[in-house]
Structures are given as C-alpha cells and as structure tokens.
Amino acid sequence: MKPSANIQRRFLLGAMALALLGALAWVALRTGPLAPVNVQTTQVTQGRVSPEVFGIGQVEARRSWMVGPTTPGRVLAVKVDVGDVVAPGQALAEMDAVDLDQRLAALDASLARGQSGRAAAQAQLADAQAKHALAQANLKRNEDLARQNFISAGALEARTQEMASANAGLQSAMANLDATAQDINRIRAERAALAEQRGSLKLVAPAAAIVSSRDAEAGSTVVAGQAVVKLIDPSSLWVKLRVDQGRSAGLAPGLVARIALRSRPGESFAGKVARVEPLADAVTEERLAQVAFDVVPPGISVGEMAEVTLQLQPTEEGLLLPNAALQSFEGSSGVWLLKDGALTFVALQVGANSLDGMVQVIPVEADALSHGDTVVMYSAKALSADTRIQVVEQLQGAAK
Incomplete structure (x- = not known):
C-alpha cells in the first residue's frame, strides 16, 4: 500500500473518531445527565387575593318534626302519605283507643256518684247546723234558768252535753262535705288526664309542613315517642x-x-x-x-x-404567585428567582391563597422579590443554585 493512502485512511479514521466524540459530548450535554434542566417560568404580580x-x-x-304517640299503642289509621302538604292542626294519624272510652265512661259515673254524695253531705251539714242552733238556744235558756235557781245543776249539765254533741256533729258534717269535694276534684283530674290521653291519640300537624316519611301503618304497634309520621x-x-x-x-x-x-x-x-x-x-x-x-x-x-x-374578605395589596411556584429548599419555603440566567432561592412567608391557585407572599428578606420578577414555576428536576437550566414554554405533564 502506498504511504499516501495510509495517511488518508488514518486521517479519515481520526476525523470519524472526533465526530463521534463530539456527538457523544453533545448528547451528554443536551440530553444526558449533564443536560440543562427544563423549567417553566412565571412572573411575580401585584394585587389582592380573594380567599x-x-x-x-x-x-x-332546619325545622322537622317526628309525630308519634306519647303512650304505647296500636296504630288505627294513617291519613297522609309521603309528599303531602299538611296544614297546622290537620289530622295525620290516629291511635287505637282500646279501653279509654270505657274508662272515661266509668269516671263520668264516678263523678256523678261523687256529686250525689256531695249533695247528701250538704244535707247532713244543714241538719247538723240546725241541731247545733237548737242546742245552743236550749243551753242559753237553761243557763238563764239556772242563774235564777229554777232548774237543777244536773239539767244544765245535760244541756251542755247536748251542745257538745251538736258541735261534734257539725264538725263531722263539714269534714264529710270537704271529703266529697276532694273526691270530686280527684275524679275530675283523673278524667281530664284520661281525656288528654284520649285526645293525644289523634296525631295532628304542629305547623305547615311536608310529609317526609311514613314510618308506621295501620295495625302496627308503636312505643311511646316512636314516630308514625315525619314532617x-x-x-x-x-x-x-x-x-x-x-x-x-x-x-x-x-x-x-x-x-x-x-x-x-x-x-x-x-x-x-x-x-x-x-x-x-x-x-x-x-x-x-x-x-x-x-x-x-x-x-x-x-x-x-x-x-x-x-x-372571605379580600386581602391587602401584595405580591402574588401561583401556588405551584412555591418550593421547599433546605427547610425553607420559597421560590427560585431567575435573574441574568442565574438561580437564587428566595425564602418567603406564605399568606392567604385563593381557590384558583394564587397565593400572597412576603419575602423574608426585604426587597428580595419584587413585582415583575421571573421565578421558576415548574422544573423537570429538583433545582439548586448551580443547576444549568433551559426555559421552555410548557413542560411535558405540567398543568396548563
């Protein structure tokens, strides 16, 4: 092989190696671990938060009623159904009276007998009063005769004894009359209580309402306080x-x-x-x-x-940021400020926030953040002050 051909081949191989190394370096710097972190930014605004x-x-x-009997019993009839509109005092249901009517009749008879007994006691009192008046007059007459020595001491003692007996009879008649009056009052009270119990068997609406539930039917047995109808x-x-x-x-x-x-x-x-x-x-x-x-x-x-x-009441004017921009770094809450291509973490105190994701913030260090500053809202990875970043319009998977 000629020397010139070897040189050309070596030169070509070297060029290919350099191109490969350059491609690897570009991949490492752009898409590998050394690539810049993609971030999406937002602006700090000024305004109020409406929490x-x-x-x-x-x-x-707010107002409901459970209408039921005050004593145990059997439901005789239910007169309304769910959804019915009822007026105050309208009959809703009725309980079985069982023997209440007969007991009322018995008390009426007892009351009539008591009134008859009272009439007899009044007659006895009138008789006792007449006897007392007669005994009193006889005693006075005999006292006058005894002072004139026209009668003996024994005769005067007999009239005195007659007067004492008349007093006892009068007191007995008065006590008997009081007893009959008390008996009548007792019977009347018992009858009023029984009549009240009889009246409570008719379940009526306490106010204008709608029937929301019908909890018992005719023939059902319910206990005291159990609801038959709910309003x-x-x-x-x-x-x-x-x-x-x-x-x-x-x-x-x-x-x-x-x-x-x-x-x-x-x-x-x-x-x-x-x-x-x-x-x-x-x-x-x-x-x-x-x-x-x-x-x-x-x-x-x-x-x-x-x-x-x-x-809630709107807050005072202040710096506003999307809640998503807040990050946690070294135990503090704040944002990454992007200025002249460099990242700086600014610690913040978080105030009120609204349901649309805006939050009011106050820098821990005065003037560390101001209106119009650019901060990182989303980042593909966790950031630090020396992280290389690349600003993009929208991160894949980030909220729009």
Whole structure:
C-alpha cells in the first residue's frame, strides 16, 4: 500500500473518531445527565387575593318534626302519605283507643256518684247546723234558768252535753262535705288526664309542613315517642357543610356562599353561613357549619349532596404567585428567582391563597422579590443554585 493512502485512511479514521466524540459530548450535554434542566417560568404580580373556603355538605331541614304517640299503642289509621302538604292542626294519624272510652265512661259515673254524695253531705251539714242552733238556744235558756235557781245543776249539765254533741256533729258534717269535694276534684283530674290521653291519640300537624316519611301503618304497634309520621318545613332547608379544619380559617356566620347542588349541575345558588357549630368532628378533622339559601330552590331533596364555596374578605395589596411556584429548599419555603440566567432561592412567608391557585407572599428578606420578577414555576428536576437550566414554554405533564 502506498504511504499516501495510509495517511488518508488514518486521517479519515481520526476525523470519524472526533465526530463521534463530539456527538457523544453533545448528547451528554443536551440530553444526558449533564443536560440543562427544563423549567417553566412565571412572573411575580401585584394585587389582592380573594380567599375562598370550599366544602361539601348535604341538604337538611332546619325545622322537622317526628309525630308519634306519647303512650304505647296500636296504630288505627294513617291519613297522609309521603309528599303531602299538611296544614297546622290537620289530622295525620290516629291511635287505637282500646279501653279509654270505657274508662272515661266509668269516671263520668264516678263523678256523678261523687256529686250525689256531695249533695247528701250538704244535707247532713244543714241538719247538723240546725241541731247545733237548737242546742245552743236550749243551753242559753237553761243557763238563764239556772242563774235564777229554777232548774237543777244536773239539767244544765245535760244541756251542755247536748251542745257538745251538736258541735261534734257539725264538725263531722263539714269534714264529710270537704271529703266529697276532694273526691270530686280527684275524679275530675283523673278524667281530664284520661281525656288528654284520649285526645293525644289523634296525631295532628304542629305547623305547615311536608310529609317526609311514613314510618308506621295501620295495625302496627308503636312505643311511646316512636314516630308514625315525619314532617319537614320546606322553607327551612339549608346545607350542613363540612370544611377541612386546616382550610377553615375565617369561617364565620354571615359569609357569602355559592351553593352547587348535585341535582342541578351548572347552576349556582346564593346563600350565607347561618351558623358555625361549636363542636368539630374529631374523627374526620372537619368543622361543621350551616349554610342557608337566600331563596330555597324548588324541588330539592333532603339529603342531597351540595358543594359550597364561601367568599372571605379580600386581602391587602401584595405580591402574588401561583401556588405551584412555591418550593421547599433546605427547610425553607420559597421560590427560585431567575435573574441574568442565574438561580437564587428566595425564602418567603406564605399568606392567604385563593381557590384558583394564587397565593400572597412576603419575602423574608426585604426587597428580595419584587413585582415583575421571573421565578421558576415548574422544573423537570429538583433545582439548586448551580443547576444549568433551559426555559421552555410548557413542560411535558405540567398543568396548563
């Protein structure tokens, strides 16, 4: 082989080796472990945050009634059905009276007998009073005669004894009359109680309401306090809201609410927080509140799920960032500031945030961050101050 051909071959091989090394270096620097980290950036803005509290609840009735008997018994009839609108005092159901009517008749007879006994006692009292008056007059007459020595001492003692007997008879008649009056009062009280019990067997509506449940049928035996019919006031519907305790700061009565019902997708109803429960749910770690509708929507159901958004008071003017831009570095929360191609971690104090992902921040060091600065929002890998980066418009898989 000629010397010139060997030189050409060696030169060609060297060129190919250099090209291969260059390609490997380019791959390592662009797509390998030494490649810059792709980041997506955002701008620091100035403004106010309108914090919102979100929670899920269910529709309940503020005013409801469980209508049932006050004594055990058997249901005689149920006169309403689920969904019926009832007026105050309207009959809902009736319990079987069993022997109450007969007991009332027996007490009426006892009352009549007591009144007859009272009449007899009054007659006995009148007779005792007449005897007492006669004995008193005889005693006075004999006392006058005894002073004039017209009668003996024995005769006067007999009249005195007659007077004492008349006094005892009068007292007995008066006591007997009082006893008959007490018996009559007792019978009347027993009859009134039994009549009240008889009247309670007719179950009536305490207010204008809708029948929400029919829990017993004719022939069923129920105990005292068991509901036969359940009622709700349709104008008192509200949402029992559950809010995560960690996101419940600012929850208070009077907050404006937007209510989205599961049965009305795409619609929103206005309301307000009527009450915040003093006791939280320790198991689910949630706070409870009652949210009332400004106008109760027609046709909603008790127990229906609802999503509620509460509007809190806007904050003061401050620096705003997307919540996604916040990173944790060396135990501090903050953002990576991009200035002149270099990364600097700026520690921040996080303030209020809104449901759209914006959060109000305050730099730990004054003037470390200002309006218009560029910060990293998403990065393909964890960052450090000496990380090489490449800014892209959109990271693959990053939220839009």
